[in-house]
Amino acid sequence: MRTDMQGFEGCYRRIDRQQDAQDHVSEVFVPSAAAIGPWSDELQHGGPVGALLTRSMRQLPHGAPGRIARTTVEILGPIAMAPIEVTARVVRPGRKIELLSAVAHQVSESGTRPVAQATAWWLRSDESVEVMHSPEPALAPPTDEELERGELGVPASWRRGFVGSLRWAVRTPIGRIDGPAIAWASMPYPLVEGEIGDDLERCVAIADAANGVGSRLNPRDWVFMNTELTVHLAQPPVGEWTGMVAESWIGGDAVGMSSAVLSDLTGPVGRVAQSLLLERL
Template identity: 40%
Template sequence: MADAFYLPDPANPDRFVSTELTRGPWSPDAQHAGPPSALLGHVIERCEPRPGFQVGRVAVEILGPVPLEPLTVQTRMVRSGRSVELLEATLSSERGPVMQAKAWRLKVAEPALDLPSEFLPTGTRPLPTTTEPSGFPSEQKVGFHTGIEYRFTTGSFDESGPAVCWIRLKYPIVAGTVPSPLERALAAADSGNGVSAVLDWSKYLFINTDLTVTLHRQPVGEWVCLDAVTHPQPHGIGLAESALFDETGPIGRSTQTLLLAPR
């Protein structure tokens, strides 16, 4: 089995070979949206990087199923500025664009701002005490669920409703690199609708059409926690939202628009 979600193409720096670790739960031929979202974060951070800046928000649009095929990325600076920049990245297969992301990159205050402590984000989520992985409801032997670790502190894949789940990458997003905090956050955040599922996996689809992650600070460490809840609606459109944490406290939030449908 591969030791990374994507392998860089030595002949083309904009091309990445998808491995089996990217496979999602819905189809053996389609990727989970977590790895390609993280891949978009990977290339966005490398697009005209500037010291003293960090990404504050990434909005990913899922244009269609992402096949288990080589993918090509294109990045560009949409809007440059002294303190705020807007970047765009597009992920394409041979059939055309499959995902697109826009990211705001902001200048970090130096020195740090003297803000009233009562308005700063606080709170933690308990770390998992179990060392046993949480079983993922997938018929695929190898996929995204085998490339990461899930640890629930409340809820589980066998229970419906809100859940708190810690997620850690077992492999790098791109071979030969160390996952950045942004990559870890994007890879984990796309599981919000799965860990807080309210519908029977065997009877319904609840596929997200997008992923928006806003980080007010960069996560520290390998684990990212999702305090997730899904809001379904009978007309077939739902919302999944997650409060995001690392071991020291809150780092941001994520949302996903969901298509709900019978299988």
């Protein structure tokens, strides 16, 4: 755990929570230095914000035992290093399938504005071990050598804020151009101070770093900002570690996409995709 988190452990501290008669939940969170993004010390990283929206949807009351199978996070504008209010609700209730939504707001001089929103599909869970199948090969866990090198495989300009708060094991060079990049990252602290921490939230937060892991561009020359994040999970993630086999697809009009296969230490769990906006520095 890094020591630069403004005096508390986690990306956020919750300072208020309210729930109305319709089970609409509203919470206010203060970010720590572990929520800072890679492009500016004044802006939050999209990963922790997406995880916070996912957390709020996961904690809604549900009609049956199940889990979030897909979550999509949309970044609506710059998210300042200031408190955010997150509200969540069940859009489409059901016994087997539910559609959930969450929105994050910030207060500015011009009023309250939405800065991020998310939707998720909650699916009823049951037993299907006898037909389990993954089209992706298992990813070897981090080695002792990779763990010793740690964040040295991460570009120096990114070794701060959220990315710098993670524990890294980079297997192939970030920015390589001859194939996908492979890295493991661990979030060994809770998203919200005082909570045990949820494996889904950790996975979503780390998955947002896929565009960085799979980058084919030098961050000293280019900004490649993702506008959204979509995570499909065929298997619920387990543990602090998330592995990524990530690659970027760069178009000729300064637009691209990033995708990655996500794994935990037990095997592949799903995929992530992001749209990219490219700008030359």
